[in-house]
Amino acid sequence: MLELLFIVALIAWAVVSVLQYLAGLAAAPTLLAAAVLVPALAYSRVRALARIGRIEFVRTARRPLPPDRFYWPATRRSLGRRIIVCTMTILAAWPVAVLSPAEWSASRASLVGWLAGAAGIVVLAEVCAALWLYVRASQKFDRLAPRAVGWLRRGLYHISDNHEFLGEEPLPREKRRRESVY
Numbered sequence: 001m002l003e004l005l006f007i008v009a010l011i012a013w014a015v016v017s018v019l020q021y022l023a024g025l026a027a028a029p030t031l032l033a034a035a036v037l038v039p040a041l042a043y044s045r046v047r048a049l050a051r052i053g054r055i056e057f058v059r060t061a062r063r064p065l066p067p068d069r070f071y072w073p074a075t076r077r078s079l080g081r082r083i084i085v086c087t088m089t090i091l092a093a094w095p096v097a098v099l100s101p102a103e104w105s106a107s108r109a110s111l112v113g114w115l116a117g118a119a120g121i122v123v124l125a126e127v128c129a130a131l132w133l134y135v136r137a138s139q140k141f142d143r144l145a146p147r148a149v150g151w152l153r154r155g156l157y158h159i160s161d162n163h164e165f166l167g168e169e170p171l172p173r174e175k176r177r178r179e180s181v182y
Helices: 002-024 028-052 066-099 108-141 147-160 173-181
Strands: none
Touching (some): 028 108, 066 108, 108 147
């Protein structure tokens, strides 16, 4: 119990230290606006991207039916390109937003900071929405589909010897008998 309390205190100290550092930056209002606006914008973009890509099955509990299955390969490539382009934009916009922070003046540096902050927030929401939609839709077709998720699931399977990490496979006959006793 004492170890758990120490770990929680260590994590809390690290979070508070990072937040104090971020509050000391001149771009703290931009970062705060991003923390508030990105989840809301990403939620609305997920709905729009699912409708545009004709993959509404992501929001339901059912497996994709044949019309939806035909749209997924093209939508997957489109989402992948969108993620790559938006990531490049994020790598350009956020350093500019942090280095020339937005102020309440009409100077050129302040306007550049406002524009870079707005672009960074919008594009970060787009990346979050596209990435969430990509992983969620890939999971509907194959439980090990995105490679990183597949590696994580296989690692958890090897650590725990539990088949539910690999998907919907039934347990082997011997293990089913052994576990039915308990």
